[in-house]
Amino acid sequence: MLEKVFKILKNKWIKRFLVLLAAVFVFFVGLYFSIYLGFFGKVATIEELSSIKQEEATQVLDMDGKLIGKYYIYDRQPLKFEDFPKHLIDALLATEDIRFYEHDGIDNVSLMRVFVKSILLQDRSAGGGSTITLQLAKNLFGRKNFIFFSTVINKFKESIIATRLETIYSKTEILTMYLNTVPFSDNTYGIESAARKFFNKPASELTINESAALVGSLKANNYYNPRKYPENCLDRRNVVLNQMVKYHYLEPEAKDTLVLKDLVLDYRSFNHDLGVAPYFREEVKKELAQILDSIKKPNGDKYDLYKDGLIVHTTLNYKMQQLAEDAMKSHLSQLQKDYEASYGKYAPWKKDKQLIENAYKNLPKYKTLKELGLSKSQIEDSLSVKHDVELFSWEGDTIMQVTAKDSLKHFLKFLNTGMLAVDPASGAVRTYIGGIDYRFFQYDHVTQSERQVGSTFKPFVYATAIEQGMDPCTYFSLAEVTYSNYDDWTPSNSGGKEDDPHLNYNLEKALSHSVNTIAVKVLNKTGITNVIEQTKKLGITKTLPEEPSLALGVAEINLKELTGAYTSFSNKGRSVTPYLITKIEDREGHVIATFNPEVGEQAFSEYTCEVMLEMMKSTVNFGTASRLRTVYNLKNDIAGKTGTTQDNKDGWFVGISPKLVTVTWVGNDNHGIGFKTTAMGQGANSALPIFAKFYQKLNADAEFNAITRAGFSKPSEKVVNDLNCEPEKRDSFFQRLFKGKKRTKKFKGN
Known part of the structure; x- marks a missing residue:
């Protein structure tokens, strides 16, 4: 027998083959040890593997802790093992590594099977020899390109790391790290991010079908992408379910029921351009960049917004934001049609x-x-x-x-918009719309844009006048006046025809009907300087023009500051600064920064506040915003003010309720394009309906009863008495006899 063996070994071809085999063996052994020694790049040591810290996405949460967005390079959110449903683990093991609990990182049995079936028998269905631990090694450190033998070198590296991982961590810890780092479709890393992206739920709530689909997509996460290729994903899901039956993780009858069900996605992209509140998320990111610049980690390093897994708690109400966006889209889509039709071919x-x-x-x-x-x-x-x-x-x-x-x-041609709704007691931003679609219009009309505010400035003029002692029942004539010291400027009222010069309105009717001629007269009597100082107390930082047209809102103010100023009317004369972030936590849940409301000084008395609220209630009940009652049938306690600027460039509406102050603006980004007609461009038509539809949606949802059913406090007896006068009166015969139709005088309001 030995003679036959020696004879065979003497054959020159056998000798050459054995020499070649030995050379290959020596080569790969040498290659392995050179990799082990770090000749092809450093291999993570046991010490380094013992303190693995993966990059984690920063999470942005709404006021109730609901995830609304993330900032990341790799979209990853870590979970604990107990957060994974059992059927998810079962699906993973049945599909990826059935011998996971038996091997030490490298499954020699599977490798032998692959060698025999794939290489010797050319059976493509034999599967791979990779284990979950080997895949984890690849997930943690990635792969590098080498000139020769890249695949072999990377595989050897991964096998070294896998065996080290198995000596450091328990099987449970390895599964946890794997599920937190494995790449899914759409640049998503980790099962939690995948569950929230594709099914809008945490991983702990995944069904068997959903778990099987996500596990199945690991084989080729683009080809089995549930969003892009649903049929491929469904076929692969069924393969995973069959594997679960094969290895006794699932009963055949249950599988037969599951395969008949469609896979229903609830896709949520956390990309800044998509999803709910993109302008809000972008503004939060800008604020975080400044905040994190002044906060250090315990070791003195700066926090990285994209890698350190911070948790940012915000003031936004996710559901309310959805309703606001729906209301905006409903109105603007129709208004755009009317807007284009009004211009026709001469746009x-x-x-x-x-x-x-x-x-x-x-x-x-x-x-x-x-x-x-x-x-x-x-x-x-x-x-x-x-x-x-x-x-x-x-x-x-x-x-x-x-x-x-x-x-x-x-x-x-597109009209754009801005909308902000805040809690008037704290300034907490509940809804934030910076434009019609962040993908195409990234200019933020809440914080970046400054537009003329029109008649929404008038309440500040009237509040200053009342604070200085003007009786709310003071009457002013509607008559036009030419101010000779301002280039013979003659403010007029909207509508195109001159008003009766012998008719006089009290302050309540003048404001509720937004009478321009009277607003300028009130400013003249009150003093421009006094009004400007009053607005500074309300938090308006913009330098305002010292001219009589200020009363008509020629000042350009951003929507955020205007909203903050208006909170004073629901907050007993104190304005608050709208804010977005309440606190920031590190990845371990330790609070690293907190933020509290910024309440301004007492800008005006509670008496003035009550008077102004009553006057702006009249705006809603009888004045320029009355369509809230007549068209939209809103019964809520609401005060408000409409605003329209020259040439119908800007439409505004401010809605004030006890628990929410909302400001909306509509206009074209190009200042050279206004609405064709005042009827279409006035704030009551362009901006008010967004607020109205928003409130209709709030009214229909009992979750918001605390806001929608809140009522203003009854005004004091003095306020009631001081407002108890006829809204208008005509000049007497002798007054008419000696009053000219038009008057020219100097503006003395400085």
Whole structure:
């Protein structure tokens, strides 16, 4: 027998094969030890593996702890083992590593099976020899590209790390780390992030079907992406369910029932451009960048917003935000249609060559090419090339081949909006809408935009007058007055016809009907300087124009400051600064920063506050905002003020209730384009309906009863008495006899 063996070994081909086999063996052994010694890059030591800290996404939570967004490089959220449902673990083991509890990181039995079936028998269904621990090693440290043998080198590295992991951690800890780091579809890392993204629920609430689908997608997370390729995902889910039956984790009857069910996604993207409250999340991110710049970790390092797994608690009410966004979309989609129809074929974004040219030259691409030294004709040639552009539409976005100018004209036509709703006692922001769609319009109309505020400024004028002692029953004539010391400026009232110069309104009717001529007269009597000082006490930091047109709201103020100023009327004369973040925790749940309401000084007395509320209630009940009652049938306790600016460029509405102050603005981003008519552009038509529809939705949900059913306190007896006068009166015969139709005088309000 030995002679036969020796004879075979003497065969030159056998000798060559054995030498080759030995050389290959020596090569791979040498390669293994060179990798072990770090010749191909450092391999994580036991000490380093003992203190693994993975990058974690910062979570943004609403006021009730609901996840509304994340900031991350890799979208990852860690869980504890007890948070995983048992059927999730069963599906994972049945599909990825049935011998997980028997091997020490490398499954030699599976490797032998792969060698025999895949290599010798060419059976493609044999599966792989990778274990969960090997996959964890890959998830933790990734793979590098080498000139030769990249796959082998990376596999050897992973096997070394896997055996070290098995000596440090228990099987439960390895499963926990694996499920917290494994990559799923759509750049999502960890089962918790995947569960929230694809099914809008925590991993602990995943059903068997949902768990099987997510585990199944690990084989090829793009091909089995539940969002992009639902049929592929469904087929793979069924494979996982069959594996669970095969290894006795699931009864065949239960599997037969499950495979008949469709996979229902509830997809939630936490990308900044998508999802609920994108403008709010972006503003929170900006604030966090400043906050974290001044906070240090215990070791002195700075916190990293994208890697350190911070937990940011905010003031936003997720459900209320959804209702606000629904209300905005419902109104703006219809208003846009009416707006375009009113202009027809003569729309400025189509026909106003100068306006289009100015906007064209402000395009970032145009400016870049100009800075590069290109001539106007060269820039035109470059920007005249058609390319695929995604175009926003309320009916649904489309991708079209257009030039830069075509794209500009398309986006020039859209009305935009800003909306903020805050708790007037604290300034906590409950809803925040910075525009109609963050994907296309990233300019924030809450904090970045400054627009003329129109008649929403008038309550500050009237409040100053009352605070200085003006009787609420003071009467002013509707008559137009020309102010000679201001270029013969003659403010008039809206409507196009001159009012009866012999008719006089008290302050309540003048404000509730937003009479321009009287607002300027009240400012004249009160003093511009006094009004400006009053607005500073209310938190308005913008330098205001010292001219009589201030009474009509020519000042450009951002929506956030305007909202803060208006909280004073529901907060006994003290304004509060709208704020977004309540506290920040580190990944361990330790509070590293807290934030409290910023309440302003006593800007005016409770008496003034009560008078102003009664006057703005009249605005809603009988004045310019009365459609809240007549059209939208709102019965809530509401005070308010509409606002419209010159040439119908801006429409405003401020809604004040005991528990919520809401400000809405609507207009075109291009200041050269206003509404075609005042009837369409006035705040009562353009901005008020967003508030109205929002409140209708709040009224329909009992969860918000504490807000919608809250009532204003009864005004004091003095306030009731001081407002108890006829809203208007006519001049007597002798007054009419000696009063001219028009008067010219100097404005003395300084």
